[in-house]
Amino acid sequence: MANVRLEDVSKAFKSAVAVDNLTLTIDEGEFFSLLGPSGCGKTTTLRMIGGFEEPSSGRIWLGDEDVSGLPAHKRDVNTVFQSYALFPHLSVAENVAYGLKRQGVAKDEIGPRVEAMLELVDLEGYGQRRTTQLSGGQQQRVALARALVNRPQVLLLDEPLGALDLKLRKQMQLELKRIQSEVGITFIYVTHDQEEAMTMSDRIAVMSAGRLEQVGAPQDVYELPATSFVASFLGASNLLEGEIEGTSGEVTKVRLGVGGTVTLPAGRLTDSEGPVAVGVRPEKLHIQTTNSSEVDRGDNAIEATVVNSTYTGVSTSYECATSDGTRLVVYVQNLERSASPPGAGAKVRLTWDPDHTFAVSKARPEKT
Amino acid sequence: MALGTQDRSAPAPPEPPPDRAGGGRKGSKSRKGLAPYLLTLPGVAWLVAFFAAPLGFMFLFTFYDGTIDIGYSFTSDWPQTYFEAFTTYDTQIIRSVIYALIVTVATLLISFPMMYWIAMKGGRRKNLFVLLMLLPFFTPFLIRTLAWQLVLSDQGIFLGTLKDIGLLSADFKLLASPLAVISGMTYNFLPFMALPLYVALEKLDSSLLDAAADLYSSKREAFLKVTLPLTLPGVFAGSLLTFIPSVGDFIDAEILGNPNTTMIGSIIRRQLLVNQDYPTGAALSFLLIAGILVAVFLYARALGTEELTG
Structure with missing residues (x-):
């Protein structure tokens, strides 16, 4: 059941359009995140x-209920503000009781x-403490x-963990998720941290420059980004320019600008011809030294040169360049101690499963 | 599992290394301990020389009797000085307190909406608006009050015009009335109320008003439950800064008033500078000081802002 619905919502301030024709449906009980860089319109x-x-x-x-013209105090939603906005002249308990008192909840019900x-x-x-005596995590x-406490239909959270340190933030992410499943209220969560959004959300709406880029479950937006913005915002994007060659059965072939062809499942392209950009996530790529082994049958492959490699313990990340200079990032898990990992300048072949190939729409130019 | 047990049990501050905590640092430690007091020395010296000492001499005067011609001598009957001073000028003392109270309330009622508007809606021009409000006060007190005399005079630009067009009867008078004195004082003391209010309103976090609205408060409720309590320290400071000088003011009463609006400030000034009756002038001064202290104490208790201002 739809809990919150936005229909063609736009917001223009004096100097700029903050939100541009946004249509969204958020289901009841959902943990829904609005994700995007600062200034993308998510907080607006x-x-x-x-x-x-x-x-x-x-x-x-x-x-x-159409609440478009309803002032904040008449809406059955509550907000956790980025700065917390706790009332400094009230105790912790008085802060929590504030909304109940305004709603005229019976006195003997407020306390419990x-x-x-x-x-x-x-x-x-902690009820009798002053809010100014609490740590950031406690204030949050x-x-x-x-x-x-007001049992709203929807809880809005505006980057509530932004001011906390990393460790506490990780812990609070799990706690928020637990609390949400305990109270069963719809959460709409604004963040610019893609990892945070993916950790907590049932669905994510990625926004850029006031517009909606993609909505979907974390796996969907990560594995199959629909636009080049989503591809690059949710991790390293390895995008290759190409031209659609044709579809036969379940498989579409794309001729790459750099040479060679790659295949991907047919349903992932909206067009049947013309220019396209395909991509693959860094951890889905395999790296082979060119003269060693054969490409597995059906795998996509592309020749490249290692530009640099960075050992980070659990994995090694390679930055590679194709012959036309396109940069590709590869993450290789260090499952074994490799005697001679390919160093800078090494010729390598990058291979990946066609099923891991995604195609992004070229309709809209990339905005950052 | 407990939410955020981590941040509750903050790590204990690291122990200082033992070798540095040992002796040998006592000297520098006590010097450090003295530094704040040494920094206040010039201020304390100034206060003692130019405030506490004269005040002390004034206080001693209240134990003396006599005039400048026959000389002053100590009297054991000094309570009589206080008693006579009070019974002779009780009208003026009470009048001064009443005028100052009216002025305090009037400046509060006038400047609160004005400062609220500047702080909340002033945007980038906030400072300009505050400057515009303060601009008249760049002129001296006396000049401003004399200007008010012109404004309020019977045939002046204001009353004269109203009389000419028949809105006021020809014998209407504003000058030389309590209303004129109180108006002049309200005008003259306005910044003393307005500026502390502005500071309190300006630092009010607008997200608190969002939070109040989010928690079902109408604009009016948000004002009463959030804005007003959080700006009370400003109201408190502004009230003191207005009330205290108002009680002792005499320029407004002398220029804009009549003999029946004389305030205690005028009396003290006359006793000290014209009649040279130092004991009576000094006794009146200390009655005034005592009265103000009691009033401020009661006010602080009533408003309960000791914690907020502290």
């Missing part, structure tokens, strides 16, 4: 759902609900409790 989108900004055009639906919520975020016994959890 969140603020429009929260009621802090009014869309310049388009409609926003919350369940069956606040207690239960502080317990959920593991802050029992107060902000979460203050929003969740």
Whole structure:
């Protein structure tokens, strides 16, 4: 069931268009992430759902209700702000109770609900503290409790872990996921950290320059990015320019600009001819020294030269260049101690399974 | 599993290496301990020489009797000096307190909306707006008050025009009335209220207002529950900065008022500089100081801002 629906939503500020014709459907109980670089419009989108900004055009639906013109305080959504925005003049418990009091919840009900919520975020016994006495991680959890205690239809989270250090952030990612499955509320999560989005989300919407690039499960957007922006934002993108040669049965052949052909499953291309860019993720590539072994039958292969290699312990990353200068990154897991890994200048052959080949639409120029 | 047990048990601060914690550092340590006090020395010296000492002399004067012609001598009957000073000028003392209270409330009511608007809606021109508000106060107090005399005069640009077009009767008077004195004081003391308010409003994090709206507060509720409590320290500071000099002000009362609007400041000035009755002037001064201290204490207790201002 659709919980939040955005229909052709745009937001223009004086100088720029922040969100450009966005249409999105977010299902009930979903952990949904808006992912993109800063300035891509993800926070503006969140603020429009929260009621802090009014869309310049388009409609926003919350369940069956059109909330487009409704002010924030009348919407059944709550927000965890990036800066937490805890009230400094109130205690932890008073902060959490704030929304319940405004809603006119009975006094004898407020106390137990606040207690239960502080317990959920593991802050029992902290009720009487001032928020200024808490660490960043604790403040973050107060902000979460203050929003969740109201049992909103949707919880909006605006880069809530941005101010925490890496270790705490990893821990909070798992905790947020646990809390979400415990309370069963729809979470809409804004982040610029692709790893964070992939760790936590049921689905991810990748945004760039105010527009939606791709929506899908983490595996889908990572393994099969639809645009070159998504391909490069969610990890190293190895993109090769080419021309569609033709489709026979389940397999489409693409002639690469650098020479040679590669194949990929037929369904991955929208066009049947013309220029196209195909790609493959770095960890899907295998590296062979040219004179050693034969290419497995059916595998895609391309000749390249190693530019440099970086040993990182668990894996080694190679930067390779094709004859026309296209850079390709290869991650090789160090499963065994290799006696002589290919060094800079070595001629190598890169191979990969055609099923790991993705094609990105060339319709829109890449924006960063 | 506990959420964030990590950040709760913050690691203990590292122990200082034993060799450095040993003796031999005592000398530098105590010098370090003294440094803050040495830094305050010029300020303390200044206060003692030019504030505490004169105040002490003034206080001693209240134990003396006499005039400049017959000379001053110590009197054991000094409580009488205080008593007489108070009973003779109680009207002026009470009037001064009432005027100052009215002025404090009036400046608060005028400057709060104005400063709220500048802080919240001023955008990039905030500083310009504050400068515009302060611009009139670049002129001296006396000149400003004399200008008010012109503005409020019976046939002046303001009242004269209203009388000419028949909106006011010809014998309407504003000058030489309590209203004129209070208006002049309100105008003159406005920045003392406005600037602390501005500071408090300006540092108010707008995301707190977003949070209030997010948590079901209408604009009005957000103002009452978030904006107002968080700007109370500014209200407190502004009130003190307005009330205290207002009580002792005499220029407005002398220029814009009449004999029935005389404030205690005028009396003290006259006792000290015209009549040279130092004991009475000094006693009145200390009555005023004591009164202000009591009022400030009660005000701080009532507003409960000790923690906020501290």
